């Protein structure tokens with residue numbers, strides 16, 4: 444099994460964390476995003492979107508981080524670890540799926556906007572943050588952080604009292620809390636949950652900082 448990654452990719456980090464949680468040790472192949480390697484025809488053949496992560500398993504190439512997480516859980520099949528982080532019960536599983544979709548549609552774009560303005564622009568010499576864009580993405584961030592914070596007031600993890608793939612997925616972009624200046628101060632439940640995630644072996648062993 445191979446996993447095409449970049450150490451600073453939060454999407455790749457999700458896949459790396461879940462692989463590790465389930466006891467897989469894929470060969471990690473770093474795609475040099477900073478050199479544009481993701482746009483080379485050889486890589487585009489693996490993922491036409493030109494992005495990491497991509498999982499390679501038995502000749503099958505799978506892009507999209509959440510699809511990879513669920514493939515790994517299916518592959519781990521009957522193991523306890525797999526059934527815990529992706530429950531079999533229909534409603535419990537639907538709850539995890541709900542948060543994965545929420546992550547893609549709401550959480551990730553809100554964080555990506557602030558990461559671009561407050562972090563990536565500086566790194567890539569693209570000028571100063573645009574205050575109007577920062578304000579716009581902060582509004583989105585607050586909207587969704589409040590939803591997550593309320594949810595985390597009801598149980599220990601995002602989809603209930605047990606850690607699931609939704610926690611790994613939603614925590615991953617918080618690796619940029621400082622660099623992207625994510626305004627999380629007022630969300631006590633969110634901060635407490637994230638402090639717990641930061642202690643997990645899978646989080647710690649994939650930390651590029």
Ligand SMILES: N[C@@H](CCC(=O)N[C@@H](CS)C(=O)NCC(=O)O)C(=O)O
Nearest residue numbers: 452453454493494495496507508509
């Ligand atoms: N929806 C995709 C997004 C993947 C993605 O945007 N990956 C970023 C790194 S976090 C990337 O490879 N960007 C390279 C580029 O856009 O050129 C997923 O969940 O895997």
